[in-house]
Amino acid sequence: MTMSKGKKRELGWAKEEWTVLEGRKVRLFVAPASGELPDEPPLRLPLLLIHGLGCTGETWEPTLLEMRRRDVICSTLAPDLPGFGRSEGPYHDALGMEALADWVVGLLDQRGIARTHLAGNSMGCQVALALARRHGDRVGGIVLQGPTTGERIVPAWRYVTGLIRDTIYESPAYTLRLMKMYTQMGPRAYAITVKKMLEDDPFAQIREVRAPCLVIRGGNDAIVSDRVARRLAAHLPDAIYLPLDHAAHAIEYNNPEEFVDAMLAFLARAERTLGITQSDSADCSIAQTAPTR
Secondary structure, rough: OOOOOOOOOOOOOOEEEEEEEEOEEEEEEEEEEOOOOOOOOOOOOEEEEOOOOOOOOOHHHHHHHHHHHHOOOOOEEEOOOOOOEEEEEEEOOOOOHHHHHHHHHHHHHHHOOOEEEEEEEEEHHHHHHHHHOOHHHHEEEEEOOOOOOOOOOOOHHHHHHHHHHHHOOOOOOHHHHHHHHHHHOOOHHHHHHHHHHHOOOOOOOOHHOOOOEEEEEOOOOOOOHHHHHHHHHHHHHHHHEEOOOOOOOHHHHHHHHHHHHHHHHHHHHHHHHHHHOOHHHHOOOOOOOOOOO
């Protein structure tokens, strides 16, 4: 797709950009904001961050700030999924998990990214697993943080009550931001997306996920139980389970130090296991194309 120059905004933790994909406007956050990478970045592949239900790419701000504080500079992309935040969604419906995964691949194609690591939170984990099943050659390692699993595994009412109870353990700043993001999405789109999320079954064809995975769950997570998270890790062909006892559901927001520690260590090891080299890095870097608005 041809892209003309558009607006972009430096935020300190990332660069806010706009593009058009499948005829709809998309907001995304790109780090490092300067666009400059070291000769040997800590990760050779780019990193794509996938937010959860009702959220936006902004939920990754504390994670990206923590990476910047440590001077960890690697190509990172955090979009607002279609229908979330300020990205335009389908006009009459919300997308299911597989459709969202295919949309992400379209974004990767537009950015010139052949292969990337994935990190998802909550519903974003379902999107990441769908992407790995359907487009395995595009994926390096996967970090699944607080992974939801659909209604076949957990009844819908438990998700609803868990979402309410989880606010007890999250920071007030996160809860306020979450309410703002939910308002941006709107009740109809939110309800339809919940239905699509619950209809999805990440355990279906789970053996087709060949990428190494790290499953992280907070000990105070009221949405995803320890049993479900451990079960997911056990069913994945190549997965490690990491519990963080003092954290809740939004680890990437409220516990960025622990999250960045675990994520970077795991993905660096995954690159060694997969034999990813500097030449792979050159082929898979985030293209600095001009965004549109």
